[in-house]
Amino acid sequence: MLYWALIFFVLALIAGLFGFGGIAAASASIAQILFFIFLVVFVISLIAHLITGRRPPTV
Template sequence: MLKWALFFAVIAVIAGLLGFTGVAAGAAAIAKFLFVVFLVLCVVFLVLGFVITKKIVD
């Protein structure tokens, strides 16, 4: 998912440099959304990993 967010961020930068502001705004919005979803999933799985590891060790 992070790969897709970086892909859309690169598309947004390239489109912005070429003057396609609508495409750049759309790609930037998608990149932001995917990055936020990635961060949320990363935190959720990190917390689950700590909780499950603690239950296995105890």
């Protein structure tokens, strides 16, 4: 998901460079939404790992 956010971000930069404002704004919005979805999924998986993860063996 982070990969797709980066692709839409690069697409927005290229579209903005060539003067396509509408496409640049849409691509930037999609990239931002995908990035925030990635952050939410990452935090949920981090919390799930902390709750149910294995502890290192004690020696």
